[in-house]
Amino acid sequence: xxxxxxxxSIAKARSFCKLLHNKLPEEDKSFTELIYEFDTKxxxxxxxxxxxxxxxxxGDWYEWLLAISAWNYFSENSKSYLAIxxxxxxxLDVSSLYINELYNQIKDLREKIKKAxxxxxxxxxxxxxxxxxxxxxxNRSNYGIVTRVDEEVIDRLNSAYLSFVDKCGFEGIVxxxxxxxxxxxxxxxxxxxxxxxxxxxxIHLQTRQWIISPKGLKYYAAAAKVKNSDREALKTVxxxxxxxxxxxxxxxxxxxxxxxxxxxxxxVYNDILIRPD
Numbered sequence: 001x002x003x004x005x006x007x008x009s010i011a012k013a014r015s016f017c018k019l020l021h022n023k024l025p026e027e028d029k030s031f032t033e034l035i036y037e038f039d040t041k042x043x044x045x046x047x048x049x050x051x052x053x054x055x056x057x058x059g060d061w062y063e064w065l066l067a068i069s070a071w072n073y074f075s076e077n078s079k080s081y082l083a084i085x086x087x088x089x090x091x092l093d094v095s096s097l098y099i100n101e102l103y104n105q106i107k108d109l110r111e112k113i114k115k116a117x118x119x120x121x122x123x124x125x126x127x128x129x130x131x132x133x134x135x136x137x138x139n140r141s142n143y144g145i146v147t148r149v150d151e152e153v154i155d156r157l158n159s160a161y162l163s164f165v166d167k168c169g170f171e172g173i174v175x176x177x178x179x180x181x182x183x184x185x186x187x188x189x190x191x192x193x194x195x196x197x198x199x200x201x202x203i204h205l206q207t208r209q210w211i212i213s214p215k216g217l218k219y220y221a222a223a224a225k226v227k228n229s230d231r232e233a234l235k236t237v238x239x240x241x242x243x244x245x246x247x248x249x250x251x252x253x254x255x256x257x258x259x260x261x262x263x264x265x266x267x268v269y270n271d272i273l274i275r276p277d
Contacts, residue, residue, distance in 0.1 A: 003042045010049070010057045013154040015042065016064060020149050024068065027262040031065050032224045035181070062181045062224060063127055067157045068146050069265035070128070073273060075145045081174055081273045082133055082143070084160040086125045092161065094125045095201070097168045105208045106201055123201075124194055126176035129161065130218070130273065135172040136164060170209055175218030175272065179259075183223050183230040192236045195219035195252035200239065218254050220272055226258040 003018070005011040019038045025031075038061065039054050063085060070083040086094060095106045110121045133140065146153055164172075176198060178191045202217040221234060234253045257268045 002045065004046055004049075010042065010053055012057045012060045013151050015057070016061050017150050017154065022149050024147070024149060025065075025262065027266075029261055030224075031062060031260050032181070034065075035061055058181045063179055064154060064157060065262075066128070066177075066179050066222070066259060066265060068149065068153070069262050070269060070273070071143065071157065072145050073266060073269045075140075075143050077274065078140075079275045080269070081275065082131045082138065083128045083177060083269075083273060084131070084164075085127060085157055086129055086161055087158070089123065089125050092125065092165075094123070094129065094198075096166065097129065097161070097164050097173060098205075099166055099169055102168075102170060102205055102209075103166070105205060109201075109204055123197055124190065126194060126198070126219070127179045128177040129164075129173060130175040130177065131164060131168065132172055132174050132275070134275075135169060136167050170205060170211060171215065173217070174215070175220065175254075177220045177222060177272070180221075180223045182225045183221075183227070183233075185233070188230060188233045191221050192234060192252045195221075195254075196236075196239045199250070199252065218272065219252065220255050220257065221253050222257040222259045222268065224258070224260040226256055231256050 003010055003015040005014075015038070019041060025034055035058055038057075042054065043049055067083075067085045074080045074082045086092060095103050098106070113119065113121050131138070176195075178194065180187050180191075183191075198219060199217055202214075206214050223230070234256050236252050237250070239252075255272070257271075259265045259268055
């Protein structure tokens, strides 16, 4: 068994499935410890593998653990929102999940900003989008519980977003989740910027659609390790909410969660994925 692909990089999906022996970890198994064990086994097989190569795989492994947990949580709870992974901005403009009318309004904003100021409205994609199945065309029977972890499952997780391109109305997207194995200072800045900008775009759509009392859009962050300094750094204001006295300043990041096991993932999902009604 080799964990390296033809280019000499870690075969992330294949390694993930094989190192798990195609089974989900125990519910209380620490994700941090699990990924450390992955590293140890890979280094045992490939002593020359670099720390950078291993670190590059950690984010995907952690995201897949959260994604499988979210998928199963949705399958087991009829009142749950659906949280699915998103690719990076080079493969998908997250705004394209909205129906064409809304997507075109965001495109129009970008074009007008560039034309008027010669600057760009540059965005990045959060790791997960949270969808309301009652507001979009979603067949729950397509979301059976994952019991065997193989590359087909990973492909399904990675491509699930394709079913919702041009399918989400204004209330179809209820929130986003950014996931990191750990928060470095640069990652904290990225998360706060991303949350602030995504919420500003939501307010722009609210204005264009003339929606008086929207439910609001949530933006969360999660990591396997969360320090007090991380929580303090992420308690930053959403920039658009301090531009007028008519609004109460709001947070760029609504909540920061520690998720280091399937058990902790389910506890967080109880907070952020259950419909309030």
